[in-house]
Amino acid sequence: MRDYIIRRLLGLIPILIGISLAIFIIMQLIPGDVVSGILGIEQTPELRAMWEKKLGLDKPLVEQYLSWIGKAVTGDFGESFRTGAPVFPEIMSRFKISAELAIMGCIFAWIIALPLGIISALKRNSVVDRIVRVVALMGVSIPNFASATLVILFLAKGFNYHTPVKYVGLFENIGTNMEIMVIPAFILGSVMAGSVMRMTRSSMLEVLRQDYIKAVRAKGAPERVTIFRHAFRNSSIPIITLIGMQIGSLMGGTVVIEQIFSIPGLGQYTLTGINQRDYPVVQGCVLFIAVLYVVVNLLVDILYTYIDPRITYN
Numbered sequence: 001m002r003d004y005i006i007r008r009l010l011g012l013i014p015i016l017i018g019i020s021l022a023i024f025i026i027m028q029l030i031p032g033d034v035v036s037g038i039l040g041i042e043q044t045p046e047l048r049a050m051w052e053k054k055l056g057l058d059k060p061l062v063e064q065y066l067s068w069i070g071k072a073v074t075g076d077f078g079e080s081f082r083t084g085a086p087v088f089p090e091i092m093s094r095f096k097i098s099a100e101l102a103i104m105g106c107i108f109a110w111i112i113a114l115p116l117g118i119i120s121a122l123k124r125n126s127v128v129d130r131i132v133r134v135v136a137l138m139g140v141s142i143p144n145f146a147s148a149t150l151v152i153l154f155l156a157k158g159f160n161y162h163t164p165v166k167y168v169g170l171f172e173n174i175g176t177n178m179e180i181m182v183i184p185a186f187i188l189g190s191v192m193a194g195s196v197m198r199m200t201r202s203s204m205l206e207v208l209r210q211d212y213i214k215a216v217r218a219k220g221a222p223e224r225v226t227i228f229r230h231a232f233r234n235s236s237i238p239i240i241t242l243i244g245m246q247i248g249s250l251m252g253g254t255v256v257i258e259q260i261f262s263i264p265g266l267g268q269y270t271l272t273g274i275n276q277r278d279y280p281v282v283q284g285c286v287l288f289i290a291v292l293y294v295v296v297n298l299l300v301d302i303l304y305t306y307i308d309p310r311i312t313y314n
Contacts, residue, residue: 005298005302008298008301009298012291012294012298015290015294016287016290016291016294017069019286019287019290020065020069020072020283020287021065023282023283023286023287024064024065024068024279024283027277027279027282027283028061030274030277032277033057033277034055034057034081034082034276034277034278034279035048035051035052035055035057036048037276037277038051038081038082039051055081068280068283072283072284072287075088076088077091077280077283077284077287077288078280078284079280080273080278080280080281081276081277081278081279081280081281082276082278082281087280087281087284088284090269090281091266091269091284091285091288094264094265094266094268094269095265095266095288097167097169097263097264097265097266098254098258098265098266098267100170100181101181101184101185101188101254101257101258101263101265102188102247102250102254104181104182104185104188104189105184105185105186105187105188105189105192105250106189106192106243106246106247106250107185107189108185108186108188108189108190108193109188109189109190109192109193109196109246110193110196110243112189112190112193112197113136113192113193113194113196113197113200114196114200114239116132116135116136116197116200117132117136117196117197117198117199117200117201117204118200118201118204118227118232119132120132120133120197120200120201121200121201121202121204121205121208122204122208122227124205129201132197132201133198133201135194135197136193136194136195136197136198136201137194138194139190139191139192139193139194139195139197140191140194140195140198141194142191143191144187144188144191144256144257145256145257145260147187147190147191148184148187148256148257148260148261149260151183151187152260155183163179163180163183163261164176164179164180165262166262167180167262167263167264168180180261180263181263183261184257184258184260184261184263187257188250188254188257192246192250195242195246196239196242196243196246199238199239199242200235200239203235203236203237203238203239204231204232204235206235207231207232207234207235208231210234212230213226213230213231216230233307236307237304237307240300240303240304240307241300243300244296244297244299244300245297247296254266254267255267255268255270255271258271259271266285266288266289269281269285270282270285270286273285
């Protein structure tokens with residue numbers, strides 16, 4: 001196991017280098033630049049040259065990339081072109097907010113998806129199964145920005161309720177924090193739940209057809225034991241794979257939700273950096289999210305060995 005983890009970690013190096021190179025090139029190709037945004041109508045050739053030198057944009061692109069990635073390896077993502085503040089501490093402070101939103105979204109998704117997926121498989125082709133499949137299809141079909149807008153309009157028009165605009169931390173006031181986070185987390189979770197629900201249903205149906213499930217039932221095992229100890233456990237590998245992928249992508253997928261609900265998380269920070277052409281902010285955020293994604297998927301692979309003893313990594 002230790003050798004496998006080391007190999008996987010070493011394999012992440014070229015992946016992260018490729019991601020960092022891709023985002024660096026993409027940021028250079030975006031129309032507009034940060035110097036024009038800073039100077040505005042006061043821009044002159046002299047002032048532009050001064051700011052480019054100050055921000056290090058007068059150097060060749062290869063030198064800019066090597067300088068940035070060399071510092072990023074040590075945890076230094078540079079300083080924001082707009083505020084001059086170090087990027088990495090800002091990422092970590094906002095990551096806590098996005099992580100809370102993503103974790104709550106995952107909890108909502110699992111609470112909704114796993115029981116409904118299991119019930120749908122057990123009652124295949126029944127009315128309940130058809131309803132669950134329609135709900136799952138709606139979950140994967142409706143984008144989260146549309147769901148968020150509809151929910152805000154429904155609460156405002158139907159109940160004259162508006163979610164708080166100013167963010168309050170979890171440890172500052174739990175009640176207010178939950179009031180801010182529950183609705184966007186539920187919207188995120190509902191999108192994730194659709195895919196998990198469909199995967200749970202299909203995996204359970206495949207396992208329930210196996211001969212060993214019939215043997216367990218023939219021995220007189222209680223249905224609860226048959227379903228949860230044998231069927232669900234053996235069908236959980238593809239479900240966990242999907243969940244692992246969604247957890248990683250959820251950190252980047254909070255951009256729209258955070259913007260709509262004015263949540264100052266990592267997604268909103270990234271979007272602001274893009275709008276302002278703040279290269280260190282965008283590159284740092286994307287690279288940080290990429291690291292999270294690959295680490296989560298590594299943890300999922302390790303988790304396989306605890307769920308299914310037949311899986312080993314040599």
